Amino acid sequence: GKGDTCSGEPSIDFPVSVVLPAGGTGERTGLHTPKQFCSLLGRPLISYTIQAFERVSWIQHIVVVVAKESMGLMADIIQRFQHHKVLVVSGGSTRHRSICNGVLALDEEGTAPDRPRVVIIHDAVRPFVEEGFLREIAVAAKDHGAAGAIRPLVSTVIATTSEGFLDHSLERAKYRASEMPQGFTHHVIRQAYQRCTEADFEFGTECLHLALQYCGTNAKLIEGPPTLWKVTYKKDLAAAESVLKESLSESACMITGGRTAAAALAEAFQKAAGALHMGLDPIPDVTAENSRYLLKESNFIQVSINGHCLSEVEALIKALEEANPAALHPLVIIWMRVLTEDEASDSSTAAPTSALLDMASTAKLHQILLYGIQFLQSKDSERWQRSVTRAAEITRTLIRERSPALVGQLLQA
Amino acid sequence: GKGDTCSGEPSIDFPVSVVLPAGGTGERTGLHTPKQFCSLLGRPLISYTIQAFERVSWIQHIVVVVAKESMGLMADIIQRFQHHKVLVVSGGSTRHRSICNGVLALDEEGTAPDRPRVVIIHDAVRPFVEEGFLREIAVAAKDHGAAGAIRPLVSTVIATTSEGFLDHSLERAKYRASEMPQGFTHHVIRQAYQRCTEADFEFGTECLHLALQYCGTNAKLIEGPPTLWKVTYKKDLAAAESVLKESLSESACMITGGRTAAAALAEAFQKAAGALHMGLDPIPDVTAENSRYLLKESNFIQVSINGHCLSEVEALIKALEEANPAALHPLVIIWMRVLTEDEASDSSTAAPTSALLDMASTAKLHQILLYGIQFLQSKDSERWQRSVTRAAEITRTLIRERSPALVGQLLQA
Numbered sequence: 076g077k078g079d080t081c082s083g084e085p086s087i088d089f090p091v092s093v094v095l096p097a098g099g100t101g102e103r104t105g106l107h108t109p110k111q112f113c114s115l116l117g118r119p120l121i122s123y124t125i126q127a128f129e130r131v132s133w134i135q136h137i138v139v140v141v142a143k144e145s146m147g148l149m150a151d152i153i154q155r156f157q158h159h160k161v162l163v164v165s166g167g168s169t170r171h172r173s174i175c176n177g178v179l180a181l182d183e184e185g186t187a188p189d190r191p192r193v194v195i196i197h198d199a200v201r202p203f204v205e206e207g208f209l210r211e212i213a214v215a216a217k218d219h220g221a222a223g224a225i226r227p228l229v230s231t232v233i234a235t236t237s238e239g240f241l242d243h244s245l246e247r248a249k250y251r252a253s254e255m256p257q258g259f260t261h262h263v264i265r266q267a268y269q270r271c272t273e274a275d276f277e278f279g280t281e282c283l284h285l286a287l288q289y290c291g292t293n294a295k296l297i298e299g300p301p302t303l304w305k306v307t308y309k310k311d312l313a314a315a316e317s318v319l320k321e322s323l324s325e326s327a328c329m330i331t332g333g334r335t336a337a338a339a340l341a342e343a344f345q346k347a348a349g350a351l352h353m354g355l356d357p358i359p360d361v362t363a364e365n366s367r368y369l370l371k372e373s374n375f376i377q378v379s380i381n382g383h384c385l386s387e388v389e390a391l392i393k394a395l396e397e398a399n400p401a402a403l404h405p406l407v408i409i410w411m412r413v414l415t416e417d418e419a420s421d422s423s424t425a426a427p428t429s430a431l432l433d434m435a436s437t438a439k440l441h442q443i444l445l446y447g448i449q450f451l452q453s454k455d456s457e458r459w460q461r462s463v464t465r466a467a468e469i470t471r472t473l474i475r476e477r478s479p480a481l482v483g484q485l486l487q488a
Numbered sequence: 489g490k491g492d493t494c495s496g497e498p499s500i501d502f503p504v505s506v507v508l509p510a511g512g513t514g515e516r517t518g519l520h521t522p523k524q525f526c527s528l529l530g531r532p533l534i535s536y537t538i539q540a541f542e543r544v545s546w547i548q549h550i551v552v553v554v555a556k557e558s559m560g561l562m563a564d565i566i567q568r569f570q571h572h573k574v575l576v577v578s579g580g581s582t583r584h585r586s587i588c589n590g591v592l593a594l595d596e597e598g599t600a601p602d603r604p605r606v607v608i609i610h611d612a613v614r615p616f617v618e619e620g621f622l623r624e625i626a627v628a629a630k631d632h633g634a635a636g637a638i639r640p641l642v643s644t645v646i647a648t649t650s651e652g653f654l655d656h657s658l659e660r661a662k663y664r665a666s667e668m669p670q671g672f673t674h675h676v677i678r679q680a681y682q683r684c685t686e687a688d689f690e691f692g693t694e695c696l697h698l699a700l701q702y703c704g705t706n707a708k709l710i711e712g713p714p715t716l717w718k719v720t721y722k723k724d725l726a727a728a729e730s731v732l733k734e735s736l737s738e739s740a741c742m743i744t745g746g747r748t749a750a751a752a753l754a755e756a757f758q759k760a761a762g763a764l765h766m767g768l769d770p771i772p773d774v775t776a777e778n779s780r781y782l783l784k785e786s787n788f789i790q791v792s793i794n795g796h797c798l799s800e801v802e803a804l805i806k807a808l809e810e811a812n813p814a815a816l817h818p819l820v821i822i823w824m825r826v827l828t829e830d831e832a833s834d835s836s837t838a839a840p841t842s843a844l845l846d847m848a849s850t851a852k853l854h855q856i857l858l859y860g861i862q863f864l865q866s867k868d869s870e871r872w873q874r875s876v877t878r879a880a881e882i883t884r885t886l887i888r889e890r891s892p893a894l895v896g897q898l899l900q901a
C-alpha cells in the first residue's frame with residue numbers, strides 16, 4: 076500500500092526497529108564529552124540522530140545503547156527534547172556487545188506480533204541519514220537477509236610489511252568502504268549473535284561479516300549519499316554545525332502587520348535577501364492560516380514602522396513559545412525598526428536599547444534568539460536601497476550564525 | 489648542522505622541493521569553484537597550503553600544477569598573497585600527468601646543483617600540514633627512496649561481488665589508508681614516470697605504487713596526524729574555516745593607553761576572557777617593543793575611557809596597515825568604549841555611530857574588521873562585573889565569527 080509516504084515510493088508494510096549504539100568515548104574528537112553528546116546549537120548530536128529516525132513513520136522503536144554512566148544523561152535528553160520512540164539500554168564492553176544488548180532489548184519489547192521484521196543498525200554520530208535511504212536498506216534487508224551502506228574509498232588502501240614499508244596497494248575499484256546504516260532481518264541478526272564467538276564479540280567490527288560467517292548471508296550493498304558521514308573529530312562537529320546552520324538559514328518569514336509601508340519594504344527586502352540566497356515569505360501576521368509558520372519556520376522578521384512596537388515582538392515570542400514548547404533548534408526573531416526621518420531627529424523616539432536587551436535575555440531562556448536592526452526610511456532612494464541591502468546582509472549573518480552572545484543588540488543598517 | 493630549526497630536530501641539509509597538484513575540478517564539494525580555490529576567510533584554500541610550505545625554511549621551490557583555465561587565477565593569488573617560492577605549471581589530463589609535469593618543471597628550474605634531492609608531493613586541499621611531519625617524510629624519502637603518510641582506516645573495507653553483494657571484509661588491522669604528503673628522491677620519482685605505461689598515467693592513483701613497480705622501491709610508511717585530512721566536500725570547507733577561526737581566536741591584545749582605569753578594566757577583562765578560553769595581553773600601546781604585536785597578533789581591543797577617542801582606533805588601523813600590507817587573514821579591532829555615568833547622561837557624548845560605521849567600511853577594504861562595544865563604568869560592582877563578562881562574551885563571538893556584515897556596529901555590554 077501507499078499510506079503515509081510522500082515520495083511515491085513503496086511504503087514499508089513490515090515492522091522495522093532501530094538499534095543505535097552510542098557507547099563510544101569520543102577520544103578522537105579531542106574533547107572531554109563523548110562526541111554523541113556534544114552540543115550542536117544547544118542540542119546534543121545524538122538527539123538529531125534520534126529525530127532522523129523518529130520522523131520516519133514506519134519505524135517503531137529506537138533502542139539507544141549507552142554506557143552505564145551515561146544512562147542519566149540520556150534520560151535527560153529524551154525528556155528535554157521530547158523523544159517518544161526511544162528505549163535506553165545499558166551497553167556492553169565492546170561495540171558488538173552493545174549492539175547485541177540492543178537487539179535483545181527489542182525481543183523483550185512488546186509481544187511477538189510487535190517484533191521487528193527488520194532491525195536497522197546505525198551510528199549515533201551520523202545524524203544526517205534520510206528516510207529514502209533507510210527505506211532502501213530496510214527493503215533490501217528484508218529481501219536478502221542483510222544490507223549495508225557503502226561509499227567509494229576516499230584514499231588508496233595499502234598493506235604494510237611488519238617493518239612499516241609498503242607491501243602492496245589495493246586496486247581501488249574493487250573495494251568499498253562499509254558505512255552505516257545496515258539492516259538485517261531480526262532472524263539473521265539474532266542468529267549471528269547467538270552463534271558468534273567471544274573473539275568476535277571482543278574484536279569484531281562488522282555486523283555484515285557476522286551475518287556472512289554465521290548465517291551464510293551475503294549482504295546486499297547499496298551506495299549511500301555523502302551525507303552519511305560520521306562525526307569523528309572535533310572539526311567534524313564544526314562541519315555538522317555548519318550543515319545544520321545552513322539548513323536553518325535558507326528562509327525567513329517577514330511579518331508586515333499588513334501595513335502598506337511594511338509591504339513595500341518586504342518587497343525590496345525580498346530581492347536583497349534573494350541575492351544572498353535566502354528565501355523570504357512576507358505575511359501580515361501569524362494568525363489563522365499563517366499560524367502554520369510558527370511551526371515550520373525557524374526565522375522571523377518583525378517589521379515595525381511608526382513607533383517602537385516592541386509589543387509586537389513580545390506577542391510573537393509568546394505565540395512561538397505556545398506553538399513550540401520544546402523547540403528543537405533555537406529560533407531567531409529579528410526586530411526590524413524603520414524610522415522616518417522625523418522620528419530619527421526626535422529624541423522621544425530614542426532606541427529602546429535596554430528594553431530590547433531585557434526582552435532578549437528572557438527569550439533566550441526559551442531558545443528564542445532576538446536581535447534588532449534599525450534604519451532610516453530615507454526619501455533618497457539610493458540611500459534607502461543601501462540600507463535595505465545592508466539590513467539583508469546583517470539579517471543573513473544573524474540568522475546564519477545564531478550567536479547567543481549578540482542577542483538584544485540593536486544594529487544599524 | 490642545526491641552523492634555522494627551532495625544534496631541536498636535525499635540520500634538513502639537502503635540497504627539497506614540492507609539487508602540488510591542484511588541477512581538480514572539485515565536483516564532490518557540490519560547488520562551482522574547484523575546492524582548492526574556494527575562499528576561507530577571504531583567502532583561497534590553496535594559498536593556505538602554499539603558505540604551509542613557504543614558511544618551512546628548508547623547502548626551495550613549490551611547483552603548483554593547475555588546469556590551463558586556472559593559470560590566470562593562480563597568478564592573481566600568488567601576487568595578492570605575496571607568495572614567493574611558487575612556480576605555476578599547466579596540468580595534464582590526469583593526476584599522474586599533472587604530477588609528472590610538476591616534476592619535469594623542477595628539472596628545468598635552475599642548474600644541476602640546485603636540483604632537489606627529495607621531491608615532496610602533496611594535495612592542495614590539505615592545508616594543515618606541519619613542518620615536523622614534512623621533515624619526517626623528507627628524511628625517510630632520502631633514506632629509503634620513497635616515503636608516504638598513512639592513517640588508520642576509518643571504515644571497514646569490503647570487497648563486493650559483481651552483483652553488488654558482500655564478498656568479504658578486509659581485516660582492518662592489516663591495512664592503512666595512504667594519504668599525503670609523500671616524498672621521493674628526485675631519482676626515483678623521475679625514473680618511475682619515465683618507465684610507467686600510458687595505462688598508469690591514465691588510471692593510476694598512487695605514486696608509491698609506481699615507485700614500487702618501476703623502481704623496486706618499497707616506500708617507508710609513516711603514520712601522520714589527523715590534521716592531514718583532505719577538504720573533499722562542502723562540509724569540509726566549513727570544518728577548515730572553523731579550524732582556522734579557532735586558531736585565530738585564541739588570544740587578543742588589549743591596548744590600554746597606559747591609563748589606570750583602563751589597566752583595571754584589562755585585569756577584570758582578562759579573567760572574564762580566560763573563562764572563555766581566550767588569552768589576553770594588556771599593553772599600553774603598540775610602539776617600541778610592543779610593535780611586534782602588530783605582526784604576531786590577529787585581534788586588538790582598543791580601550792577608550794573618557795571621551796570618544798576614535799582617533800586612537802584610526803591610529804591603530806594605520807599602524808596595522810603599515811606593518812601588515814598583505815595580511816593573510818582578516819584582523820579584528822574591537823573599540824571598547826567605557827562611559828562614566830556622567831558621560832552616559834550627557835547628550836554631547838552620544839555614540840559616534842556613523843563615524844564608526846564609516847571608519848569600519850574603509851578598514852574592511854584593507855582586511856581589518858572593526859567593531860565597537862560600549863558599556864557603563866558603573867560604581868555598582870555587581871553591575872560592572874556583569875558588563876565586563878558580557879563584553880568578554882561579545883568580544884569572543886566577534887573575534888570567533890569575524891563576520892564582515894557586522895563591522896562598524898556599536899554593541900551594548
Ligand SMILES: [Mg+2]
Nearest residue numbers: 230231666693
Ligand atoms: Mg591518494
Ligand SMILES: [Mg+2]
Nearest residue numbers: 253280643644
Ligand atoms: Mg563500520
